[in-house]
Amino acid sequence: MIDLVEQIEARFRALETELSDPVVIGDRERFTAASRAYSAIEVAARLATEYRRVADDAAGARELLDEGEDPELRELLEASVARLAELEDEIRLAMVERDPNDDKNVIIEIRPGAGGDEAGLWAGDLFTMLTKYAERRGFKTETLSASDGSYTFAVKGDGAYSVFKFEGGTHRVQRVPATESQGRIHTSTATVAVMPEVDDVEIEVNQNDLQIDVYRSSGPGGQSVNTTDSAVRITHKPTGVVVSMQDEKSQLQNRERAMRVLRARLYERALAEQQAEQAASRSSQVGTGERAEKIRTYNYGERRVKDHRINLLLHNLDEILIGQLEEFTDALQDDEKRRRLEERAAAA
Numbered sequence: 001m002i003d004l005v006e007q008i009e010a011r012f013r014a015l016e017t018e019l020s021d022p023v024v025i026g027d028r029e030r031f032t033a034a035s036r037a038y039s040a041i042e043v044a045a046r047l048a049t050e051y052r053r054v055a056d057d058a059a060g061a062r063e064l065l066d067e068g069e070d071p072e073l074r075e076l077l078e079a080s081v082a083r084l085a086e087l088e089d090e091i092r093l094a095m096v097e098r099d100p101n102d103d104k105n106v107i108i109e110i111r112p113g114a115g116g117d118e119a120g121l122w123a124g125d126l127f128t129m130l131t132k133y134a135e136r137r138g139f140k141t142e143t144l145s146a147s148d149g150s151y152t153f154a155v156k157g158d159g160a161y162s163v164f165k166f167e168g169g170t171h172r173v174q175r176v177p178a179t180e181s182q183g184r185i186h187t188s189t190a191t192v193a194v195m196p197e198v199d200d201v202e203i204e205v206n207q208n209d210l211q212i213d214v215y216r217s218s219g220p221g222g223q224s225v226n227t228t229d230s231a232v233r234i235t236h237k238p239t240g241v242v243v244s245m246q247d248e249k250s251q252l253q254n255r256e257r258a259m260r261v262l263r264a265r266l267y268e269r270a271l272a273e274q275q276a277e278q279a280a281s282r283s284s285q286v287g288t289g290e291r292a293e294k295i296r297t298y299n300y301g302e303r304r305v306k307d308h309r310i311n312l313l314l315h316n317l318d319e320i321l322i323g324q325l326e327e328f329t330d331a332l333q334d335d336e337k338r339r340r341l342e343e344r345a346a347a348a
Contacts, residue, residue, distance in 0.1 A: 001088050001091070004095070008091070009045065009048055012038075012041055012044075012045035015034055015041065016038070018030075019038060040098060043094045047090050050087060051084065054080050054083050054087065055084060057080045058077055061073045061076045093334070096337045096341050099162065101161050101196040101271075102165075103159055104161045104198070105154060105155060105156045105161070105196070105197040106160045106161045106165070106195060106197055107144070107153070107195050107196075107197050107261055107264040108130060108152070108153055108155060108164060108195075109152045110126050110151040110152075110190055110191070111149075112190055113170060113190050114188060115187065115189060118177045118179075118188040121177070122171075122189070122190045123149045123150065123190040124149065124151070125173075127151040127153070129320070129322070129325070130164070130192075130323070131153065131323075133324075134164075136326075137163060139157035139160050139163075140156045141153055141156070143247075144260070145244075145245055145247050145257070154197060154260070162333070163329055164194050165194050166329060166336075167192050167194055167325075168192055168193055168194040169191070169294070169295030170189050170190075170192075170295060171189065171191075171192060171295065171298065172298070173187070173298045174299045174300065175300035185301065193268075195264040195265060195267065196264065197260065197263075197264050198267045199263070203263050203266055203267045205236070205266065209236055209238050210236060210237070211235040212234050212255070214230070214231065214251055215233070217247075230254060232251060232258050233258075236262060236266065241262060241266065245258040245261075295307065298317060298320075302315075303317040303318065305317055307328055309335070310331055312327075312328065
């Protein structure tokens, strides 16, 4: 462990020196890369410093105990040894390789699942919850499309994907709908897909593979809300992926938004194919929206929310619905690190 601690300390010092170098400060790309590397290792460096201190305490206690027994020193030694064992685990977790997409912005799609009109209302509640969570975390949001209970929006900011990737899947709600006169509890679902946003450098889209259709945008009931052909539908012929946008009055803006979503879907699709054994594809992330499928259940009657992936049950439904998702995110991030550490140990 001491070798790993020394490596962390050396890397951290090198990054501190790099970030104070005027040449690096003047180079935006190098400074950004160094800043991200610094942030990625900062927690491990703090733990390494504590490891040094606790190891010194243990060594000092042992040395004094060799000269004679002392209950307080014995207690200090035992506590130091226990803390060192914890720190070894924490340092290994902190050094687990991050998902290369973690720093990216994300595009999130929310769609109604099972439950009819109530599923559409639930999708709207999830849209509110996730956008408020983004605001709490200091991210910026951009609504790309919102119609018929379906929502597509972007979340922008360093580390957005590392936070929101855990929201992908089927979200199930158990509550009495406002339209239910008998007071019966209904179960409905909405699906959430979370995709890292990429530019045209990261994924190349051949224009010859696209079928682009334009049409007049429509509102509820099918009535036209625009007198020009501003709505855009882009079909990627090799994969059959279809993206439609109609919220903007400009055809150019709708096309640009549709291309952003298309690139994100194609990138996620390629990622799933390349990492089929390690990562879930969009289809498994979203599922079919059936009630039996879920990553999380929101029970209004008991004011509780359960994340089924890590078996975490919280009794603060109202706070969660206004975006207080940090406890879930922290627990899911820890679980991801532990699974990666186990996979790395198994492969060694």
